Amino acid sequence: MTTRSTHSSTAPIKRPRTIQIDSNGRLRHFIAIEGLPKTILTEMLDIAESFVSVTAQDVKKVPLLRGRTICNLFFEPSTRTRTTFELAAKRLSADVLNINISASSSSKGETLLDMLRNLEAMHTDMFVVRHSSSGAAQFIASKVEPHISVINAGDGSHEHPTQAMLDMFTIRQHKPDFSALRVAIVGDLRHSRVARSQIHALNTLGVGELRVVAPRTLIPAGMERLGVQIYQNLEEGIRDVDVIIMLRLQRERMHGAFIPSEQEYFQLYGLTEARIALARPDVMVMHPGPINRGVEMDSAVADGKHSVILQQVSNGIAIRMAAMSMAMRSRADAKAEA
DSSP states (O other): OOBOOOGGGSOOOOOOOOSSBOTTSOBSOBOOSTTOOHHHHHHHHHHHHHHHGGGGSSSOOOOTTTTOEEEEEESSOOSHHHHHHHHHHHHTTOEEEEEEGGGSGGGGTOOHHHHHHHHHHTTOOEEEEEESSTTHHHHHHHHSOTTOEEEEEEETTTBOHHHHHHHHHHHHHHOOOGGGOEEEEESOTTTOHHHHHHHHHHHHTTOSEEEEEOOGGGSOTTGGGGSOEEESOHHHHHTTOSEEEEOOOOGGGOOSOOSSOHHHHHHHHOBOHHHHTTSOTTOEEEOOSOOOBTTTBOHHHHTSTTBOHHHHHHHHHHHHHHHHHHHHHHHHHHHHHO
16 A cells, blocks of 8 residues: 655644754754755765865865864774765764773763763763764754864764665766655664655755655654655656665664564665666665665675666765865854954
8 A cells, every 4th residue: 555645735834943053044053954945965076076075185184174183982883984084074084083982981870961071071072972862963063162062973863864865866967957856765663764855855955755664563653744745656666766765674773573574675675776666767776785686685686787886985085075065164263253
């Protein structure tokens, strides 16, 4: 059964008040896509474009954040996201601290706020935060000293804004007019912070049509209020789309029987070359990674001609450089104006 709701029939999305923007409309923290204006998202994409050439230089650095200290606070395991944040900071010439939370004093009973105060005393300028609890990055942003910025590297099932923006950046490199696009997001929507950020970003950038495709058990309540069309049949959901974004099946967050088995999930929702033929001939296939091959998609699709998955990884560095430089520029501008 397919349930559809259109943009025109959906009530306006209420944007929460945000601490992300300063009084002059500049990015202070980057916690979530929701609530940010199109101008900020477009500026981030444009700045990222300017950083792409840095990675092709012999010396892959620019001096924008020289003398600044950026602290990666990862309360959840991560390899790719933490590495790309670290690379992005170093390519901006910042000093980087990677805090091993499992070996830190927090494991000995130190509170989060005590940890922050100690890191602030080391003259940290930015915290990059990944946490299993939704809202953790916003909580930290509300507690840090005014000169410190916070970037959300993924919090619970809430948002993963830099992942969504690198996805937008990759789409724009191939298909610049968002209003002409029909996009399908497929998979574990219930547990995906990436999907929430992608939906907010695509709606803010004015995507022509946005679909989500998943079994009923993996569609969170209220999803239709986000301005999407909901499909439970993959073949219907990806028919004639320009972009397919596959989501990872988040085994570590599944504490119930959401799917009968991974084999059956692949039979119904796995992306194969035969199913790609239902989309537009130049369809892009994306995935935030890591891929569960044979569960979300065939290897032939992951490595095939429509896949831009490795390009997404490369673009993660440029987008994170853009987000860091925008937040730190806000601080520099505010200081100059004081």
